[in-house]
Amino acid sequence: MPMAELDRRVAGCRACPRLVEWREEVARVKRAAFRDETYWGRPVPGFGPADAGLAVVGLAPAAHGANRTGRMFTGDRSGDVLYAALHAVGLASQPTSTRIDDGLELYGTRITAPVKCAPPANKPTPAERDRCRPWLEAELALLRPTLRAVVVLGAFGWQALLPVLAAFWRVPVPRPAFGHGVRHTLAAHDGGDPLHVFGCYHVSQQNTFTGKLTPAMVEEVLATAADAAEIRHK
Structure with a gap:
């Protein structure tokens, strides 16, 4: 199916009762600062071109970020750090991501x-992660012809992604450990190109407010991954 159709199906998923109840409760109760907004309150599909050479893989939507705006890392402080870094290395058209229609x-x-x-x-x-896995598998299958590098934000995403990558690339056993700045090149077993996998601490406030992760550290990983994917920086 086309990526747009996959995104539409993702947004209609109700497979995990606990997550459905939580996301809809958050959308109904709202945070005081956003009380006049209509929350998205649904699953959040991926964002970016269907022929991307680089994928950035996080954890899950934030309750008052992507769950409110309907776009990954949009409308929260984690997104402020990520999109500023993407813009700084030429991968985004602007340094901020505030709402789904901001251009x-x-x-x-x-x-x-x-x-x-x-x-x-x-x-x-773990059960919710595994139940959601087919969506990520389908997304990566659509990206397979062009995907050359992945930046994984945090250990949860790393652990969730590596088994999915095994559909197209050879993932070592035991699996490589997560760490900031680590890089692994996975050979393809489907006759396609290899994949360069990079680890980066998650852009959560816990990491950025404490200085564990700085903007420069994020930019360095993204720039290196973009070069590995042979993306021409804007």
């Missing part, structure tokens, strides 16, 4: 997550 474009890059619904306390269960 932001990504260049050669698609942002997605292994869990499509906002989870309570930002902690999906």
Whole structure:
């Protein structure tokens, strides 16, 4: 199916009762600062071109970020850091991402997550991760002809993504450990191009407010990954 059709189907998923209940409760109760807004309150599909050479994989939508706006990493402080870094290295048309109709474009890059619904306390269960896995598998299958590099934000995304990558690339056993700045090149077993996989600490406030992750660190990983994917920076 085309990527647009996949995105439409993702947005209609109701497979995980706990996540459905939580995302809809958040959309109904709202945060005071957004009380006059209509929340998205549904699963959040990936964002970016269907022929991206680089994928950025996070964890799950934020309750008052993507669950409110309907676009990954849009409308929260984690997104402020990520999109500023993407813009700084030439992968985004602007440094901010505030709402779904703000005109932001990504260049050669698609942002997605292994869990499509906002989870309570930002902690999906292993069962919810596994139930959501077919959506990520389908998305990566559509990206396969052009995908050359992946930046994984955090250990949860790393653990969720590697088994999915095994459909097209040879993932070592035991699987490589997550770490900021790590890089692994996976040979293809389907006759296609290899994949360069990069680890980056998640752009969460817990990491950025404490200085564990700085804007320069994010930019360095993204720029290196863009070069590996042979994306021409804007």
